[in-house]
Amino acid sequence: MYAIPLTEDAELRMLEPWQDAEFLAHIDRARANTDPWIPWASRSTDLESARTTLQKFADKQAADAGRIYGIWRDGTLIGGVMFVRFDAEAGTCEIGVWAEPAGEGHGLISASVRHLIAYAFGERGIHRVEWWNSAGNTRSRAVAQRMGMHLDGTLREQSLYKGVRHDMEIWSLLAHEWKGAPNAA
Numbered sequence: 001m002y003a004i005p006l007t008e009d010a011e012l013r014m015l016e017p018w019q020d021a022e023f024l025a026h027i028d029r030a031r032a033n034t035d036p037w038i039p040w041a042s043r044s045t046d047l048e049s050a051r052t053t054l055q056k057f058a059d060k061q062a063a064d065a066g067r068i069y070g071i072w073r074d075g076t077l078i079g080g081v082m083f084v085r086f087d088a089e090a091g092t093c094e095i096g097v098w099a100e101p102a103g104e105g106h107g108l109i110s111a112s113v114r115h116l117i118a119y120a121f122g123e124r125g126i127h128r129v130e131w132w133n134s135a136g137n138t139r140s141r142a143v144a145q146r147m148g149m150h151l152d153g154t155l156r157e158q159s160l161y162k163g164v165r166h167d168m169e170i171w172s173l174l175a176h177e178w179k180g181a182p183n184a185a
Contacts, residue, residue, distance in 0.1 A: 006071065006111045015070040015080060017054040023070075024050035026077040030100035037137045038098055039161055057082065064088060069116075071099070071108050079103030081112040083120075084132075091127035093120050097143060104139075110146050117147065121175045128172055134159065135167035144171040148179070 003011040015023060027034065027044045034041035044050040060066030060083075068082040079099030086093040095116050097109050120126035131149055133140035144151075149171035157165035 003072075004115055006108050007073075007106070010071060010073040010106070010108050012069050012071055012081070012112050012115060015054055015057070015068045015077075017051050017058055019070070019077075020047050020051035020054060022077050023054060026070075026079075026100060029102070030079070030098060033100060033104075034098050037134050037140070037161075038096075041098060042162075060086070069112065071103060071112055073103065073106070073108065076102070079109060079112075081109065081116055083116065085130075086120075086126075088124055088126065091125070092130065093126050093128075094130040094132060095120075096132070097140065109143055113143060113147055117173065117178060121178050127175050129174075131171040131173075133169050133171070134161075135169050141169060141171075144169075147173060148177065149173045150177075 003013040005011050024044060024047060027041055027050065030041065040053050044053045054068065057066060057068035064086060066083045066086050069080055070077045071079040071081070079097070081095065081097045084094040084096045095113055097113060099109055103109065117129055120129055129149075131140075131144040131147070133144065135154060150173070152170045152172050155168045155170065158168040159166040
């Protein structure tokens with residue numbers, strides 16, 4: 001219900017707290033991809049913590065401050081996209097993504113990000129979409145580049161995660177730079 005088709009066999013839809021078991025199983029399959037980069041994923045280790053993660057995004061959605069979406073392929077949750085931050089008043093938001101190995105290489109992350117960008121610019125009047133990634137996360141950087149984002153800069157040793165300081169790249173796309181359609185860029 002309320003799904004956005006991405007391909008003939010894949011769709012994008014909301015992820016909600018009641019889907020905690022499915023989300024946890026997916027995150028367990030995605031750990032090798034997510035643990036090096038995504039703090040909330042490494043904290044989703046049992047049903048309670050998975051539900052807490054999803055509830056935090058449900059609360060953000062209720063406050064119009066963020067959202068989380070899953071990507072299902074052939075009925076299996078294989079990745080997702082989110083508005084990490086969403087501030088309509090300031091006209092800015094941040095998009096993030098993740099995937100398990102089965103979700104890679106099919107263009108589903110890029111297609112989903114295009115939908116979020118189109119929604120932010122087209123429906124919500126957002127002026128600036130941001131993308132933050134660890135400088136070592138080349139897959140994440142590649143998505144930002146595919147979307148036509150510009151590298152604003154690198155915050156050296158900005159993020160402490162698992163005892164290691166990470167340089168964080170900040171990418172952005174402004175409303176007037178967007179091509180205007182989900183399949184653009």
